[in-house]
Amino acid sequence: MSAVGALGVAGATAGCASAAGRQGAAAAHQVHQAHAGLMTFIGSYTSSQPAGRGVDIAMRDMNGLLTPSGTLPGVADASFFAWSPDHEFLYVTNERPQGSITAIDVSSHEPRLINSAPSGGNAPTHLSVHPSGAFILTANYGDGTVAAHRRKPDGSIGENTSLVEHPGAEPHAHQVLVDPSGKWVVAVDLGADSVFVHAFEGGELTQHQQLTLPAGTGPRHLVFEGTTAYLLAELNSTITVLGWDPEAGNLTAGQVISSRAPEATGENFAAEIAISRDGQFVYASNRGDDTIATFAVENGSLVFKAATPTGGNWPRHFALDPEETSLFVANQRAGTVTRLARDANTGALSPTSDSYACPSVAAITFHG
Template sequence: MAGSFSRRGFLSAVGALGVAGATVGCASAAGRSGSGAGAGLPSSAAAHAHEGLMTFIGSYTSSQPAGRGVEIAMRDMNGVLAPSGTLDGVADASFFAWSPDHAFLYVTNEQPQGSITAIDVSTHEPRIINTAPSGGNAPTHLSVHPSGEYVLTAHYGDGTVAVHRRNPDGGIGENTALVQHPGAEPHAHQVLVDPSGKWVVTVDLGADSVFVHAFDAGELTQHQQLALPAGTGPRHLVFKGTTAYLLAELNSTITVLGWDPEAGNLTAGQVISSRAPEAAGENFPAEIAITRDGRFVYATNRGDDTVAVFSVDNGALTFQSATPTGGNWPRHCALDPEETSLFVANQRAGTITRLARDAETGALTPTPDSYACPSVAAITFHG
């Protein structure tokens, strides 16, 4: 595997990530911008906050073309996004995580000297609370513990996982743990808490492993390392009860994992391609999502530029279809709260496209709806 940051630069494709002195807080497509760190949206944007579903979009400010960091759009009843404002001072915003009450949003600032930013959304006028060092290199993913007391961050650049306490005002507090994944070149790509709330699960692309950690009062203790075949490159997983679905970036597969929450152990089962049978050429899957009812799984394919649809039967996956995203390099995707649409962040195209979803069959259908955002990385909904 190539060096950590050079490989991430290749996969991001549109520019050197983590460049010092990146320009942040550029105006949105509507020409609005915030007034600095710690400030809320301008009044014009705040006035729009009640006209639809507040939607947060993250992008790489140090890529070319430069993204806008964190911007806010409003999604109307037809699923169309309209720009509403930009928060200044959030560099290279690559992933989001909500507090349990959805009053606070946390963002990774994916730079060599990584940081994470806390945003207060409780008044529907988003305001930056603080930005704090994440403790590692190139944070790519974060989660909030179900207790609401801790924020957990995975670092792709150096293969570390950090834990920070949440302050009473929702801001990033003291660091309580920093663990290093083993291996010659670890690249932690995801950290999340299992459905029972007892364990912290981390996915490491470079170590070809999924780790399970015991979590106690902000401390992490490694409990299991589930090693996958060399060259798998696991990236992200999603849980549904006692089953997890693990998407692999380097070999374009999804592995079905059995999960024992009492023992804290994962067991590998079915392995299925993330691509359509006829797909050919290079491909690097990026994001995996599952419906609330657990009947359908979706996976983005960078290279094929599709979202693959899988049905779930007693935990097992069956490929159904692959729908073109209408863009290039689909890094992230998110179901809206109603699960009537899947929104796809096409990083190289600089667009978010909407795929309409059939709730009964799980099928996705392209729509003409497209939102422009240079070097887009992630999307999330305040709902």
Template structure:
């Protein structure tokens, strides 16, 4: 969910007391730009400057202050810097991305409260064409992923703690809603939903319920059936996890730590193991980790610290994770992405409204800040079309 100056702990308490349906600072109105459905005619691609380089898609909050630009396109030049290319109309409050398995279509959460939507964008011709939007099925859509078969899309809703399933049509548009499940608990806040490496199970991480839910998924009906409810210590606030085949690394927003989970692919069950902090030993003050990712060679993991404003590096070992240090970023690193070559890491710093680039040593995993800064108010997420 979007984050502003109110710390998450205080917001959870305040929202429960007031019975609010939105996150801290969220404007509870629906943008008219988001009122289209998949039955609408595709919107023509905006005029853009197509510089040579890697296409980069950037999401930001249009209803925030300062207002972001929604979905925009940049290009990464040969030196690694991002250059603006254009803004895609009709995709407000673009807060997270998911690619279709063939990497031709992008799906975007429009994190509008209370009635969020998800938008399909055709990039098969290497320029964005908005195919339309559909109601996400819940309130405050904050994460989206595609089934490896390409036939379904999953959306996690922070505000009402639900997970929705939609069919994906052959033309890339978003089809019917096939299921909507609500997590148990007084204040569930689903923050991530994804398919496990075996492609058998759907996993949802819930920050408010302090839990990870494993679902069996019926690809004929598009229905979810709860299989495991992994409870974590109260106040953990799990946000995102990253799979490493038979392991997963679960990042806790409220405790600044990562729990290493053993994953039984056949049984569809997690078993908690090592717990390791994300901060430097002398770090102080409030800190709220946001994103976690592992490298393609499964040798390193990275996690962002909002508050300390850095990216933590971990070596992946046979026993778990080994903390290797941190590299500074801008203010409030909400999301980051490795480029396709995995030689740089690009960080979306929400409060400073910047994307900063850190170079990466593939042997040591070490990150080094560069002078490359891309300006984007209220930036939320970044991905590459490569």
């Protein structure tokens, strides 16, 4: 059954441009796509103007083209996604004043809603699933809290097991994730200019370290690569390279580099950061410049390589596809998802003409 049939909705209204050819897709993905394409989930703000649709489902073919397949009804203000370890369940933030998170069953390739639960705070912007699969962690931007919920065997969201509020005059927790060792929970707080490390045992969060950054930094998201983390700051458009000691549970700040091209001017707010699977390239989105910046990792430091226009306005989020031959950008103000082709050897990005229409788009993720 198609995604539209499974969802029981009318044909999707999103539009797509023609796709350029792509090479180098992994064989396993080629077989999957030959039958149905790679299921892709696109989140958007339903309360914004123009109103988004919540959760779109599209299929990505072997050439990188996104084709609309349906809309999952009943998911408001879908601003971020997180997968269960087995990729059979998807979790979504509902970024509203009375925040909530929603569970979706994707195990049969016919997505269906399971349940929703209060996020424990205001305006959740990020969530992640513990590697054990037993807990869901949520960052509530509006009130600077981080919550843990139990995850039930059927994929549904269970009871809240912990809720911590970050210190400071105006904390705004923007991200929460588990470190590579699986022992620590790390939360990035834009309002507190801090990264918090929490011990996590039996579903309980306990603050362990507060790494304070210079006032006005506005840290937003980070990504781990072994004992290094790369921290992107929204307010001053920088990336800070952090050393990570998993035994002690401590972060140490090192190199600081601009997320922008050297010649960039004017107002800019950095948004998303990602690292290639081989750990050799780091990417960051710039809202204002409307670019994806590419950095090479050389001798433990970041070296700026290029800033590639996204082909849209206000790149809030982006994601590499499973083969890492394309990078898809959610341009919130343009209401488009655009595709940049990626050279796996050099990390370089190149614009394409591919564009999928989604009003007030917020995030994108792949079922791969």
